[in-house]
Amino acid sequence: xxxxxxxxxxxxxxxxxxxxxxxxxxxxxxxxxxxxxxxxxxxxxxxxxxxxxxxxxxxxxxxxxxxxxxxxxxxxxxxxxxxxxxxxxxxxxxxxxxxxxxxxxxxxxxxxxxxxxxxxxxxxxxxxxxxxxxxxxxxxxxxxxxxxxxxxxxxxxxxxxxxxxxxxxxxxxxxxxxxxxxxxxxxxxxxxxxxxxxxxxxxxxxxxxxxxxxxx
Numbered sequence: 059x060x061x062x063x064x065x066x067x068x069x070x071x072x073x074x075x076x077x078x079x080x081x082x083x084x085x086x087x088x089x090x091x092x093x094x095x096x097x098x099x100x101x102x103x104x105x106x107x108x109x110x111x112x113x114x115x116x117x118x119x120x121x122x123x124x125x126x127x128x129x130x131x132x133x134x135x136x137x138x139x140x141x142x143x144x145x146x147x148x149x150x151x152x153x154x155x156x157x158x159x160x161x162x163x164x165x166x167x168x169x170x171x172x173x174x175x176x177x178x179x180x181x182x183x184x185x186x187x188x189x190x191x192x193x194x195x196x197x198x199x200x201x202x203x204x205x206x207x208x209x210x211x212x213x214x215x216x217x218x219x220x221x222x223x224x225x226x227x228x229x230x231x232x233x234x235x236x237x238x239x240x241x242x243x244x245x246x247x248x249x250x251x252x253x254x255x256x257x258x259x260x261x262x263x264x265x266x267x268x269x270x271x272x273x274x
Contacts, residue, residue, distance in 0.1 A: 062186055062211045062263050063273040071114035071184045072104060075162055075191030075198050077145045078119055080129040080138035081222060090223035093194070093249035100218040100267040101190050102144050107274040109148065114182050116152045117141065118162040118175065120197065152178050159196060161204035176208055186211040188270060189262075190218040195252040202262040212262035214253065215270055221249040 063070070094100075108115050121139050122131050129138040147153050154165035154175055167173035179187065187210050191198055198219050205212045226242050227235045234240035236247050243251075256262040 062213050063188075063265075063270065067111070067113055067186075067273055069183055070186040070188060071116050071179060071182065072108045073162065073187045073189045073191075073201065074101065074105075074115065074117045074145050075189060075201055075219075076118065076120045076193070077101065077142050077191045078138065079140050079142055080135070081192055082142065083129050083138060091245055092220045092222055093245035094217055094220035097190075097218055097220045098142075098144055100215065103267060104188075104190060104215065104218055104270060104274075105145065107271055111274055113274070114152070114184065115148070116154070116175070116178065117145070117147045118154050118156060118165045118191075118197075118201070120159070121155050121157055123157055154178065156197075160200045162197065162201035163204035163208060179210065184210070186213065188213045188215060190215045192219065193221040194219045194249045195221045199252050199256060202256050206261045212256075213270070214256055214262045214264050215267055216249075216253050216264045218267050219249075219253075221245050221252065 105115060119139060119141065122128050125131055126133065129135045131138070141147065153168045154162070155168055156162060156165035158164055163175050165175050167178060187205050189198055189202055189212065198214065202212045202214050223245055227233065227240070235243040237244040253264045257264045
């Protein structure tokens with residue numbers, strides 16, 4: 059069990075990263091599979107548990123303002139930036155937006171456009187963040203690293219986060235992947251490596267949904 063959660067969740071927030079409609083459209087277009095088949099049900103269980111106990115839930119959404127025709131651009135595809143139905147924010151829950159493909163700590167509160175994620179967490183007295191969402195190899199990992207650097211205790215829920223599709227092996231690499239005839243790594247491998255780097259680098263504790271629920 060996670061020592062970061064064993065003292066209770068009085069100063070803990072659930073942080074939901076980039077679970078938006080655009081991922082569904084992109085995955086369907088490319089026929090990509092998600093690394094973590096039970097991610098939706100696990101995030102749903104965590105949301106219900108945190109909400110039932112009145113614990114903070116914070117949503118971070120990605121918006122791309124440079125690629126005008128992209129699925130993440132609000133003007134051309136407003137449906138893409140919307141949260142997936144099962145993670146729709148409830149009244150009173152903080153919603154922030156980030157405008158680059160990096161950490162949730164670059165996100166700003168939607169209601170005023172200037173309050174940062176760190177400021178939101180500090181105002182709520184949060185010292186531990188429990189991260190779920192997409193994608194584990196990118197924004198989830200970046201948010202975990204930034205959270206650690208900002209002085210927060212970081213927990214990443216491995217089976218409530220995920221990565222879509224295959225990751226190409228660099229052309230000049232001598233290492234072969236486990237997909238596409240060795241030319242790529244599977245979503246499952248990319249997900250596992252991302253979580254492994256966080257855990258072995260002492261940047262975050264990687265736990266299961268079941269573990270978190272035992273403390274809520």
